[in-house]
Amino acid sequence: MSGTDLPADGTPQPAPPTFGVPAHDALILSGGRSSRLGGEPKALLRAGGTTLLARTVEAAAGAxxxxxxxPEExxxxxxxAPGQCLSVREDPPYSGPAAAIGAGLDALDRAGAGAPWLLVLACDMPGIAAAVDALLKAAGSPGTPPGTSLLACAEGRAQPLAGLHDAAALRAAVREQxxxxxLENLSVFKLLARVQRREVPVPAGSTSDVDTWEDARRAGAVAGPGPSNAGAPEPQQRSTYGKPGGAA
Incomplete structure (x- = not known):
């Protein structure tokens, strides 16, 4: 109902409030082994002609x-392109999502990032853009207390790798762990054990991830050209990618 719409009794009603997108930074996690894909990197699977990593970066474009x-490759x-994002690797590589979040936060801190919210996404959810929209709307609405981690929840299942977090609370959780x-081999739920969490309903399928070739088939994703995790050299910790003032 708009501000000019009238209900049945003719009484003018105010327009519903609108909320701006809250300031936020973003982390995208792309460093898993993809063992159930035979080492084919999830990040480089293609859906709609675009890699899953590029789709996720696009979903986080407001950061x-x-x-x-x-891996930087x-x-x-x-x-x-270099300059489009920072690149960093958890140490040691393949040490889990909590370690990756810690490494990403360190890179953002070195770059001077300081937004109050932090979007954390795995790279293997082709429909994630719709979930990001719902998370940002929830963060910008009244009633979301400070210190909260918002987790996308589709069809009754919370996805810990699709979340929008109070950045200070997440940094404190990383420091405490x-x-x-x-942080090595620690789950995201354990990382957030002492953080207030709220589940945010998101569209069905928006957090469906690709772990197997059957998942890839359902998502319309296919293997693309690029490096494989099988026998690949360990990437360097320093990066040519990064915004001015950042190091990774």
């Missing part, structure tokens, strides 16, 4: 600063 955690293979024994 002030963007860091991709994974995936950025080149996806047609992403590092002091308690480290």
């Amino acid at each position: 002030g600063q963007l860091a991709v955690v994974g 995936y950025l080149r293979a996806s047609g992403l 590092r002091e308690a024994g480290g």
Whole structure:
């Protein structure tokens, strides 16, 4: 109903409030082994002629600063240009999503990122743009308390790798886990154990991820040209990708 619409009794009604997109930075995680795909990198599967990594970067285009955690060669293979995002790798490689989040936060901090919200996405959800829209709308609406992690929830299943987090709370959680024994092989749910969480309903299918070739078939994703994880050399920790002032 618009501000000029009238209900049945003719009483004018105010227009519903609108909310701006909250300022946010973003992390995209692209460094898994893709073991159930035989080492074919999920990030480089193609759907609609575009790699899943490039689709995810596009979904996060509203971020002030963007860091991709994974092999730098995936950025080149996806047609992403130096300066479009920061590139960093968790240490050691393949040490899990919490370690990747920690490495990405470190890269953003070095680049001077300071938005109040942090979008964290895995790179293997072809329909993620719709979930991102829902998360940003939820963060910009009243009633979302400070210190909250918003997790996308489709069809009753929360997706820990599709979340919009209070950046200060997430940084505190990373710091506490590092002091308690480290982030290596830690799940995102364990990383967020002491963070207030809220599930945000998102469109069905928007967080469906690609773990197997059957998943890829359902998503219309196919293998594309590019490096394989099988026998690939370990990527360098320093990167030619990055915005001015950032190091990765």
